[in-house]
Amino acid sequence: MIPASPIELALGPVFFHWSADRLTNFYRRIADEAPIDRVYIGEVVCGKRMPFSDPVWPETIERLERGGKQVVFSTLATPSTARERKSVEELCADGRLVEINDLTALRFRSGQPFVAGPFLNIYNEATARFLVGSGAQTICPPVELSLAAIGTMARTCFSAEFEVFAFGRLPLALSGRCYHARLHGLHKDSCQFTCEQDADGLAVDTIDGQEFLAINGVQTLSHQVQTFCPQPSELVSNNIRRLRLSPQTVDMVAVARAYRRLLDGQEPPETVRFVLSSLGLPGMQIDGYLRGGPGCQAPSPI
Amino acid sequence: MELVCPAGTPAALRAAVSAGADAIYCGFRDETNARNFPGLNFSAAELAEGVRFAHAHGARVLVAINTFAQTGRVGQWRKAVDEAAGCGADAVIAADLAVLDHVAKNHTGLRLHLSVQAAAATPEAIGFYVETFGVRRVVLPRILSVQEIAALNRSIDVETEAFVFGGLCVMVEGRCHLSSYATGRSPNLSGVCSPPEMVSYDEDEEGTAARLAGFTIDRYAPGQPTGYPTLCKGRFTAGEKTSYLFEDPVSLNAGNLISSLKAAGVTALKIEGRQRGKRYVTEVVRAFRKAVDAVEAGSDAGEIDRILSGMSEGGRQTAGAYRKTWR
Structure with missing residues (x-):
């Protein structure tokens, strides 16, 4: 029996274009009710959305920190315009921990502590050690890596904390092209923010009606929802420090509580998965990547 | 040059x-x-x-x-x-x-x-x-x-x-896991995208379905020449519209x-x-x-x-x- 689990919970950045009101209310509840240790905030997917969410952050940070959460600013995964690059530079000057999702940010943050986010290509222990040497304190590896591969990195790279993407639609690809705009016959520069209509992303089915992917502006995600529910001992043996829960519109406080019970050994994985399935997830449950298979594979029955 | x-x-x-x-x-x-x-x-x-x-x-x-x-x-x-x-x-x-x-x-x-x-x-x-x-x-x-x-x-x-x-x-190169999501193999993991061993061309009454690991990437009418099912070049349905959502072939x-x-x-x-x-x-x-x-x-x-x-x-x-x- 494992004693009180040392494994923490993190809430990842919101990938979707949520309104300022929705973001404010969401983080108020997280601050007050969710058993989460670390909260990543900020816009990661599309720089054009930043003017809408920027005003939300000061109050949100204060509220989250008052609630005892560590706040980490997450930065754009594909900064390109001068304004976007400037915003990355400004966020990297923050005294708090910052999450880097493109090596553009390393230019501004090298030598100071940062989180290496899941959009960086960290596929082996040598690359992980290189980034630790530049200041990486936490590494959340790309979602397509298996737990075994992450464990190999984590066991040979002691000085970094490893974080695993455990819950939410998987971020699979980024493009220079906006698929919401393309679908609506618009150009990216005059997109009318149609992505705001799809708070969990817009479902993409095959022409034979199979559920497959979801689009969120320039981002493509899985249709299915990662619900990685390991035995806590599996995480300990792989030197995993934290699980990351990626926000969807389901009750994320309930999701966080279920994961906390899992990590504390109060509920077994199958019970936690059943709890999650009752919350109205936007797709079937999967955990294939972490088990070493195709990402779309459903968890095997225990 | x-x-x-x-x-x-x-x-x-x-x-x-x-x-x-x-x-x-x-x-x-x-x-x-x-x-x-x-x-x-x-x-x-x-x-x-x-x-x-x-x-x-x-x-x-x-x-x-x-x-x-x-x-x-x-x-x-x-x-x-x-x-x-x-x-x-x-x-x-x-x-x-x-x-x-x-x-x-x-x-x-x-x-x-x-x-x-x-x-x-x-x-x-x-x-x-x-x-x-x-x-x-x-x-x-x-x-x-x-x-x-x-x-x-x-x-x-x-x-x-x-x-x-x-x-x-x-997609941004090196930032795309679509292939491994369906097949387990991808450019970053294994140097391949939409790997050939996962491709099937299945005939039925409507013609040919080009599939990747069982996911239909495109369909062709009988007699129509078929293309390789590269994942991002397929036809998909989103918002009740069927199109080459990511890129035309x-x-x-x-x-x-x-x-x-x-x-x-x-x-x-x-x-x-x-x-x-x-x-x-x-x-x-x-x-x-x-x-x-x-x-x-x-x-x-x-x-x-x-x-x-x-x-x-x-x-x-x-x-x-x-x-x-x-x-």
């Missing part, structure tokens, strides 16, 4: 050199390169012979070791670099920080090119690679417009190489933008297609050789179009992001 041409086999290398390539890029027959398909690529002995042939004809050989090393097996990627250097390669093309670091520390005389798989698209990211590893050339992501490339070249001090012909990734042809790319400060033009045979390579390289020479000689756009229209390569083509239509 330098013309950089693909070689998936020793025969294709000789064909490309003979057709007028300034440089050839190729890879070893394993997961260290991003065209890890059965029947393709080079052994160390074949590479050494290819380098000898190329050098004898005044061409250079660039070796792509451009996948991300797997955990516990980084040594295999380092060994590939050592072998490329031993074979007399003129440069190594890499994306993984571990591989770049190995070249910079242990092969200081070897030219280092940053692979498109690193998707370095800002002056800051490129500056990081140049200052940290001494990268001499950056292969640009296929998501930039010509205007963006021109602006980028004004703010960096390193050679750039741009794709002008062949396959077109619509088109390939890149920026032949008529050669002079614009030159004006934008691009040093080298790259032709995609290490999976192609020597006849294709000969034809495409010969046409682009003529086109590049014509541009250098100051020919007008009509002359360039006439040269390139001689290519028999079928299928629909696009200038991709270069013309800024994605914006």
Whole structure:
């Protein structure tokens, strides 16, 4: 029996274009009710959305920190315009921990502590050690890596904390092209923010009606929802420090509580998965990547 | 401008050199390169012979070791670099920080090119690679417009190489897991996208379904020619609309933008297609050789179009992001 689990919970950045009101209310509840240790905030997917969410952050940070959460600013995964690059530079000057999702940010943050986010290509222990040497304190590896591969990195790279993407639609690809705009016959520069209509992303089915992917502006995600529910001992043996829960519109406080019970050994994985399935997830449950298979594979029955 | 041409086999290398390539890029027959398909690529002995042939004809050989090393097996990627250097390669093309670091520390005389798989698209990211590893050339992501490339070249001090012909990734290179989501194998994990062993063509009363690991990527009416089910080039349904959501089944042809790319400060033009045979390579390289020479000689756009229209390569083509239509 494992004693009180040392494994923490993190809430990842919101990938979707949520309104300022929705973001404010969401983080108020997280601050007050969710058993989460670390909260990543900020816009990661599309720089054009930043003017809408920027005003939300000061109050949100204060509220989250008052609630005892560590706040980490997450930065754009594909900064390109001068304004976007400037915003990355400004966020990297923050005294708090910052999450880097493109090596553009390393230019501004090298030598100071940062989180290496899941959009960086960290596929082996040598690359992980290189980034630790530049200041990486936490590494959340790309979602397509298996737990075994992450464990190999984590066991040979002691000085970094490893974080695993455990819950939410998987971020699979980024493009220079906006698929919401393309679908609506618009150009990216005059997109009318149609992505705001799809708070969990817009479902993409095959022409034979199979559920497959979801689009969120320039981002493509899985249709299915990662619900990685390991035995806590599996995480300990792989030197995993934290699980990351990626926000969807389901009750994320309930999701966080279920994961906390899992990590504390109060509920077994199958019970936690059943709890999650009752919350109205936007797709079937999967955990294939972490088990070493195709990402779309459903968890095997225990 | 330098013309950089693909070689998936020793025969294709000789064909490309003979057709007028300034440089050839190729890879070893394993997961260290991003065209890890059965029947393709080079052994160390074949590479050494290819380098000898190329050098004898005044061409250079660039070796792509451009996948991300797997955990516990980084040594295999380092060994590939050592072998490329031993074979007399003129440069190594890499994306993984571990591989770049190995070249910079242990092969200081070897030219280092940053692979498109690193998707370095800002002056800051490129500056990081140049200052940290001494990268001499950056292969640009296929998501930039010509205007963006021109602006980028004004703010960096390193050679750039741009794709002008062949396959077109619509996703940011090195940031796409779509293939492994369906099949378990992807460019970053295994050097392949939409792997052939997961492809099936299933006949039913409506015609043929082209599938990847059971996911239908496209359908064809009876008698209609079928295409390869590359995941991002399929038809999908979103918001009650069925379309080529990510990209039409088109390939890149920026032949008529050669002079614009030159004006934008691009040093080298790259032709995609290490999976192609020597006849294709000969034809495409010969046409682009003529086109590049014509541009250098100051020919007008009509002359360039006439040269390139001689290519028999079928299928629909696009200038991709270069013309800024994605914006």
